[in-house]
Amino acid sequence: MSTAMNASEATPADRTTWLNQLRSGHLSRPYDCYNMDLNRADLQGADLSHTRFARASLPQAILANANLSGADLRGADLRGAVLQQVNLQGACLYRADLSGADLTGANLENAQFDLARYDRHTRFPDGFAYPSSGAIGPRANLNGAPLNTANLRNADLQDVRLIGAYLTGADLTGANLQGARLTNADLRKAFLTGASLRHAGLNGANLEQADLRATDLTGVEFDHLEAMAGADFSLSQGLTEMQRTYLLNQGDRPLDTWNAFTRQTTRMSLA
Known part of the structure; x- marks a missing residue:
């Protein structure tokens, strides 16, 4: 045989x-x-x-x-x-x-x-x-890792370190990113639908065209973002009024950028 x-x-x-x-x-x-x-x-x-x-x-x-x-x-x-x-x-x-x-x-x-x-x-x-x-898993040190288009759907990434990581187009649908460090991470066109980002750090992250629908953003940290044009926050939970005000003060161009996948603008998603 x-x-x-x-x-x-x-x-x-x-x-x-x-x-x-x-x-x-x-x-x-x-x-x-x-x-x-x-x-x-x-x-x-x-x-x-x-x-x-x-x-x-x-x-x-x-x-x-x-x-x-x-x-x-x-x-x-x-x-x-x-x-x-x-x-x-x-x-x-x-x-x-x-x-x-x-x-x-x-x-x-x-x-x-x-x-x-x-x-x-x-x-x-x-x-x-x-x-x-x-x-890749809980508490992993993946700072600067090239994870573009990676399939991380439903992954357990609690307390992971992804500082400066490249996650363009990555599928993080339903992922557990509680406590994750995503400072300066590239999340352009990433799929984060239904993901938990509770107490995650997003300072300096690039969220252009990211799909953040129904994400849990309770306690998330972002005093500033590199970019957010076209990001969709529909049905997301946990944003503070201060964070929502910050997002809505980013100007007409990023707020009115169309997300071709979710078919909404960022402004519409925050309404």
Whole structure:
């Protein structure tokens, strides 16, 4: 049976046989599991070093004690995966989703976590400095990060540091940005619909054409903004009268700029 079998189309018997062969090392290397559906797969203890798991679906997979050194896990879905004591030395987890994954005791030496996703339920090894690993999640330090057009819908970004970050066109719909530091961030055309920005810092941010409909802006900090032309604040909550007055005093040009996506001007959205 080929190592490139499409596990999503396999019968249960074929899938079981293939996984057994993969675990036992009876398939020819290098293993190619690109874009495979391996939901809940039991691969604990398997030697999967240098395996290609890019864009593979591995939610709740059991990979405890597996050897994933040098593995390509770019864009892999590892939500809720059991990765206890796994060897991820030199693995690439760029844009992988580790929400709810358990990596306790894992070897993460030289592993690349740039733009990987984690949440408050993700468990990392003791002593691993995940906020400064380049991954995206609560308390992450992403100052100056290039996140243009990033899909961060419903992401848990509480207390994240995004000072000077580039978020043009990023999808932050429904994201938890409570306490986030967004000073001087570029949020042009960002989608923040329904996001929570409670007590976030937005001083110097660029909100041109941003979609802020139904956002929670309670306690948000902005004494000044770089720009706000075309920003839509419809149904947003929590703006103080002082903040609303500041926005309405920005002049006719920014206030009467049309937002082509929401089909409103900033002035209309603040009415």
